[in-house]
Amino acid sequence: MSRWKNASFAGRTISELKRAAVLRESGRLFSRRGYHNTSLSDVAKQLGVSKGTLYNYVKDKQEILFEIHRMALEIGTRSLAEAEASNENGAQMVAAAMKGFILSLVAELGGYGILSEVGALKPDDRDQVMSLRSNFYQHFEALVTRGIHDGSIRSINPHVPLVAFMGVLQNLPNWYSPKGRLTAEEIAEAVVEVFMRGFALGEHPAPPEAARNGGAG
């Protein structure tokens, strides 16, 4: 094995890192301009490489779109699994999952990546994305339901925080920037706090004790 082939950073090969950079930059452009208004030439130009070089790492634009969807949903699924392993109450698990999702999305995809454009995916890819999404939905809603059962979340429809949170994630690129006023950590904490307070108070409040445990801040 030549050293070139073994070249790695944090266990990832140079090729993997470059592919990740292509995906990140594409995600940024898709979020800003829309998938259909972004060409691979735009991506190459932003990265300062030729379009030919780009093709060493990705096959076409649809593959990029699929990969971004897949990575984002994987981050979400991982955040849920990590939160679930914590053995906290339901509200705290949901809080940890939300925070983990936002922070990993920023770290791994620059905060971009929650894209709604599924119509442009190839049919097989679309099926796969929809199935990943549906698993994520079920898992998220199951954690909320757990919180309702253990009393840390008031009685709400679990689909409600899910839809609200996905929208917040999709809006992230409009707010987060590495040079921006707020850090990813601050954004994540503030979002989680709104949801946690919302879980505790409202039309059908949780018992005060559980609300205190579940409420952030």
Place this chain on the structure above:
Amino acid sequence: MPRWDNSLRTQEEIHTLKREAILRAAGNLFNEKGYHNTSLEEVAKLLQISKGTLYNYVKNKQEILYEFYWRGQDIADRSVDLAEKSGLNGAGKLRMSIETYIVEVIENLGGYGLLAEIAALEPGDRKAIVERRDLLEQRYIRIIEEGVADGSIREIDRGMLLFTLVGAVQFISNWYSAGGTTSEKELARGIADLLLSGLAAPGQK
């Protein structure tokens, strides 16, 4: 001439009705397949008319998209008007405007008015929509300031608050499982209640 006027009005009414049917059909297809993956040919096919006939009512696909955005903004403005006249405190106004907006958009525009396709608009149209959106944002901020002043909304970074609200509301149609067990009204009430409770000052509902 009265008779001429009457018949003219009828012609206009027919034109409006047909145009509405086209918009509705297009909105349904956009929702189902995405804006970029829908052609006007498919819209015409769905209505069993020729593409030529369709062009009597709309110029192009972008015009339809713009119309949806414009109506979405109308609904948002009306929801804030209604809230401002309600006499409620700041939190109450914010809740009312969000709830009304979600329900009305889903009812009138099939959820499509919320779609994030702003990049696909023609530059002039996009500018017009962004300007209206900025004005709307200012109106929301005034309601929030009012809520903080009257003690119904807790002290929170205004930018963060808008970020959370706008995201949760604007992108609903992308994530809402249509055909699921949650009705539109339930979703609107639920999101307004969740977020407003999350923003409420301590001791307030």
